[in-house]
Amino acid sequence: MKKHELVLVVDFGGQYNQLIARRVRENNVYCEIIPYTTDIETIKSKNPKGIIFTGGPNSAYLDNSPTISKEIFDIGVPILGICYGVQIMSHVLGGNVRKGNANEKEYGRTEIKYEESTIFEGMSTNIVWMSHTDLIDRVPDGFKIVAHTKDCPVAAMENTEKKLYGVQFHPEVEHCLEGDKVLTNFLYNVCGVSGDWTTDTFIEDKINELKAIIGDKKVLCALSGGVDSSVAAVLVHRAIGDNLTCVFVDHGLLRKNEGDDVERIFRDKFDMNLIRVNCEDRFLGKLKGVTEPESKRKIIGEEFIRVFEEESAKLGKMDFLVQGTIYPDIVESGHGEAATIKSHHNVGGIPEDIEFQIVEPLRELFKDEVRKIGLELGIEEGLIFRHPFPGPGLGIRVIGEVTKERCDILREADAIYMDELKKAGLYKEIWQAFATLPDVKTVGVMGDERTYAYLVGLRAVTSSDGMTSDWYKMPYDVLEKISNRIVNEVDGANRVVYDITSKPPGTIEWE
Template sequence: MKQDMIVILDLGGEQSAQIAREVRALGVYSEIHPNDLTEQQLAALPGVKGFIFNGGPNNVVDGVPLAPSEAVLRSGLPVLSADYDGAPAWPADDAARAEMLRAFVFDACNAQANWNMKNFIADQIELVRRQVGDKKVLLALSGGVDSSVVAALLLRAVGDQLTCVHVNHGLLRKGEPEQVVQVFRHNLGANLVYVDATDRFLDKLAGVADPEQKRKIIGAEFIRVFEEEARKLSGIEFLAQGTIYPDIVESGTKTNKVVKSHHNVGGLPDDLAFELVEPVRQLFKDEVRAAGLELGLPADMVYRQPFPGPGLGVRCLGAITRDRLEALRESDAILREEFARAGLDKTVWQYFTIVPDLKSVGVRDNARCDEWPAIIRAVNTVDAMTATIEDIPWPVLHAITRRIVTEVKGINRVCYDLTPKPTGTIEWE
């Protein structure tokens, strides 16, 4: 069953993500697209019933006002404008905005409230099959929630046409490569290629301190590894990724500045040899988890804490060194063990340690020691767009601190980050 869709056209507004979620809350699917949709792109969108023109302060790009494409204007579909071309801004009152959206979606567009994960997955399977045909797909499988959901969806859509590639870039958490191989190769029966490229990545990253440059190096090197693996196979024409909507927003669009480039968005090379398959790119994190459950993935996999594509590379702040990276990996493992022991792994959305490239004086074995601090970050969120700080009981923090400073070589101090998002992002880099 195809789902009806309301397309939000990005004309410089800052509320596109919020409006998309509010439309979905009405039971109708909504996607955000650039203002310059072509007829071909529009025809590829199933079930479009109307457009929301979301204008705002970023409506002018490079001195030129944004406008809907001719394809959109010729569609003849109903339009709701807000803060664009003389239209009033969105009502500040939540109830008034909800009523405006309800009237537009159901009365003007005659949309049906058929947005649910079962229908979404069915639509995406059909779109993937239409896009891929009888060709083969290579999936960048990190083992995180997003790529795992994509793997399950693609296995259902194209089966043996899918090959999963898990790259150990040396920036994974302790024990993670072994877990990924076990779950996907042995439990789910996926075609899985394991590549240990630790030295290759760390050599490329040597001496690189700028976070954006690190992300782009990691992203570009990922693609090169996939290209090399694809050349060992025949018929690979598509690259699948677990890109989700917050990745796109934070990586910057024509109307929104970059917060940070995600390796699967801002780090892709211009000469990419594949066509991308990204079936969950319009979903928020909580929706990706719902899709995973609908696809039959185990709950412990679906609800595992998120892990960034660049991995520990964006938690080993500044230029990465192997000794500091190992200290980060060990401190993070201790944090996860203690959170599980205290039951916090069931209540905290994401938790990890960060080790910056700075040292402070301490005392070890009755002598001065100049070592790194480990910074704990623990946040709760629904959609990764905003986040609050979790209150960790003092006995748990004391236990974590005691273990890290006694068991991890090179760390003599533990701190706790109390900054919500905004102003801080979830990751430090």
């Protein structure tokens, strides 16, 4: 793939590391997240135009806290430290970081006073978003304080000679007014980027890369019908045509009518070689008695691969397997410094003895970028803006043991939920909505008779990327319609609850 300008985001364990990377991408600059343990020679070899240090939960002055080699400040690359990132910059370079007292800790909306600085060019507001316990009370030699708040003496600092900058606040979050200007100023005015990362250049470069890697060899695509695998399939098909065969595994864990819809769209609309494999019994058999979420994910992931291998054997030699892995999948699965939040079936579930070479054409992209690519490729909006659906499907939305009966109950409840959201004109306002079926039965009364049936959980969140989210404030009348329909129309369900947990502390999916 053509070499683009690169900015590195060094991860110190902050919850916003992916958000920082997305903000950089929004400036048409390609970036990658790397762990703080990455050695200096590797960083140099990547030839970055700039480096950004993320926040983190630790204290820079403690011996066991994440740190960075002092050498990184001498390689001539501009660096921006954010929150813990500016504290570790100060600590390593000889400044003083200490624990704040009760009055010095700052969280949330905070007024700030800026001094003149390249990174604050064009700023017209004085509201930022703080989240820190520790603070810098003496900057390193060569640095100048360029912002402060009532309780934080060093809200920003700079060493213009070495192009080192740091801010105590979080410019990447939406609550930080004009925070985007801080990142844009750093990228364009300090790092001197030109902004060569766009969807158009990605498509062209990726198609050329796929042609070079694959040549005239045969390729299988793991097609689920979700946004990621669909965009991956169309992109690869654009590059190699009929040498691509899409295998759609109907594992019995899909939403209502989803299998038929996938077959219709990709066989008829896109004229792809498509094999539909119906293997509900096989997957449910493997999941029998399994209740632990990570185990379910890995079982489903391995069975996917085994099915592909079997289909490959029927087709003759197939050299590559395409998957719709995207960048958050890589980070959330614990690749790099980030802790494992959950294993994604197309990352954590791949067996070590796999017989294919894996091709992941979207692994550099965030979800919003995938959608832009999909529209550029001519995929219809209805598919592109469909709410995210996990690779393990209903296998992780049926909480506890997965059975056909419980999947059928959930399918019907979820279909009613989506139908009512669309009727109310709310579907496009919501990032992701779905029903889930906890392993909980409750007592109810229907027609003067006692019932003992499953509880259905409803989840709906707003988000720009799925990395952080807030629960959607659903109108009561819509919730009432949804609840009434589910209880009255779905055999086996007699109670409906609505999830009002944000991410963090919860995840979007329940498992």
